[in-house]
Amino acid sequence: IEQNFPALKNDNVLKAARGEPVDRVPVWVMRQAGRYLPEFQEVRKEHDFFTVCRTPELACEVTMQPLRRFDLDASIIFSDILVIPQAFGMTVEMHPGVGPVFPEPLQTPADLAKLKPEGAVERLSYVGDAITMMRHMLDGKVPLLGFTGAPWTLMGYMIEGGGSKTMSKAKAWLKNYTDDSKKLLDMLASSIVDYLEMQVKAGAQMVQVFESSAEHLSKEEFLTWCAPYLKDIASKLKQRLSEQNIPLVPMTIFAKGAGHSLAEQATFGYDVISLDWTVDPEEARKQVGPNITLQGNLDPQDLYKTPEEIRELATTMVRKFGKTRYIANLGHGITPQTPIVSMEVFVDAVHKAL
Numbered sequence: 001i002e003q004n005f006p007a008l009k010n011d012n013v014l015k016a017a018r019g020e021p022v023d024r025v026p027v028w029v030m031r032q033a034g035r036y037l038p039e040f041q042e043v044r045k046e047h048d049f050f051t052v053c054r055t056p057e058l059a060c061e062v063t064m065q066p067l068r069r070f071d072l073d074a075s076i077i078f079s080d081i082l083v084i085p086q087a088f089g090m091t092v093e094m095h096p097g098v099g100p101v102f103p104e105p106l107q108t109p110a111d112l113a114k115l116k117p118e119g120a121v122e123r124l125s126y127v128g129d130a131i132t133m134m135r136h137m138l139d140g141k142v143p144l145l146g147f148t149g150a151p152w153t154l155m156g157y158m159i160e161g162g163g164s165k166t167m168s169k170a171k172a173w174l175k176n177y178t179d180d181s182k183k184l185l186d187m188l189a190s191s192i193v194d195y196l197e198m199q200v201k202a203g204a205q206m207v208q209v210f211e212s213s214a215e216h217l218s219k220e221e222f223l224t225w226c227a228p229y230l231k232d233i234a235s236k237l238k239q240r241l242s243e244q245n246i247p248l249v250p251m252t253i254f255a256k257g258a259g260h261s262l263a264e265q266a267t268f269g270y271d272v273i274s275l276d277w278t279v280d281p282e283e284a285r286k287q288v289g290p291n292i293t294l295q296g297n298l299d300p301q302d303l304y305k306t307p308e309e310i311r312e313l314a315t316t317m318v319r320k321f322g323k324t325r326y327i328a329n330l331g332h333g334i335t336p337q338t339p340i341v342s343m344e345v346f347v348d349a350v351h352k353a354l
């Protein structure tokens with residue numbers, strides 16, 4: 001799998017993830033390729049969301065868009081977490097203004113038999129193709145991140161049939177169909193390991209696992225329904241790569257709303273813990289200790305404030321986290337109406353804070 005990729009010029013994100021000194025505090029933004037960019041909207045006018053994901057040229061073009069505008073320290077391949085349920089045979093549509101819709105969500109455990117995890121990673125080869133193409137297109141400018149959804153978050157979408165304010169149906173599965181819930185979470189975890197392995201072989205230099213729906217669970221539920229699978233994913237991916245003599249890549253866990261379990265997350269086997277904005281930087285550092293990199297965590301809504309306020313908030317945030325083992329980011333994805341100038345100010349303030 002020697003791909004002869006161009007040499008990396010800015011490796012500050014990887015250095016920060018490994019705990020090595022950086023030239024400057026690195027910064028990237030979740031959903032940095034997205035609807036707040038007019039050039040992204042242009043592509044979306046012509047092409048359906050999942051067509052963009054499945055067409056390497058289009059996925060690479062939108063991955064590149066934020067890097068042309070902003071002095072970012074990482075790129076993240078354009079795709080979505082819901083490509084795994086799709087690869088299992090579920091239909092997923094992206095409805096503008098609504099979000100993802102599954103016309104036929106999982107209703108009872110009998111529906112698990114319809115899922116096709118075998119061959120799923122082969123059906124996701126287009127993501128690998130986009131990653132490999134992107135590594136060449138980047139010409140070593142910044143590292144390329146891969147990503148996946150985590151088991152509980154994917155289970156939630158597959159059962160709710162889209163976004164949910166309460167996760168009432170998915171939570172009812174946890175309560176009423178406990179063994180089948182475990183079966184589904186295991187099935188997802190296993191495919192996630194295959195999928196991340198494929199992304200690393202294709203050229204992903206770091207990977208992030210999105211457990212965005214952790215916010216719906218209590219601490220006890222998080223430790224029961226997320227923790228074992230998140231641990232499994234980290235240990236199995238590392239084992240899988242080691243066995244094949246493939247260099248390990250840093251792994252990031254973003255468990256949104258799980259600030260109640262930072263000390264526990266630090267034992268999951270990830271190099272980086274990504275924080276939402278409800279967590280205080282200094283408190284987070286105390287909880288995770290010195291050997292984990294922290295990522296985050298400006299409130300995406302802060303990007304609707306004035307440039308002066310954004311600069312002040314970003315500077316204070318970076319100074320609280322410090323220059324060691326830190327990657328600046330938002331506490332969740334950037335939202336569609338964010339002014340371009342807010343991103344410019346945010347990135348510049350991070351780089352100038354220390």
Ligand SMILES: Cc1c2[nH]c(c1CCC(=O)O)Cc1[nH]c(c(CCC(=O)O)c1C)Cc1[nH]c(c(CCC(=O)O)c1C)Cc1[nH]c(c(C)c1CCC(=O)O)C2
Pocket residue numbers: 029030031032033034035044049076077078079080081082094096098099100147163210212332333
């Ligand atoms: C939960 C989740 C999803 N997708 C993702 C998550 C986890 C992160 C998070 O919590 O925000 C992850 C994701 N989705 C997308 C990326 C691309 C890479 C990046 O730039 O960060 C990533 C990393 C593109 C996208 N994924 C989506 C868009 C916008 C849709 C469009 O272009 O029409 C983009 C750019 C759609 C999407 N996809 C999903 C939802 C809930 C939505 C609708 C909400 C929304 O519209 O923001 C599922």
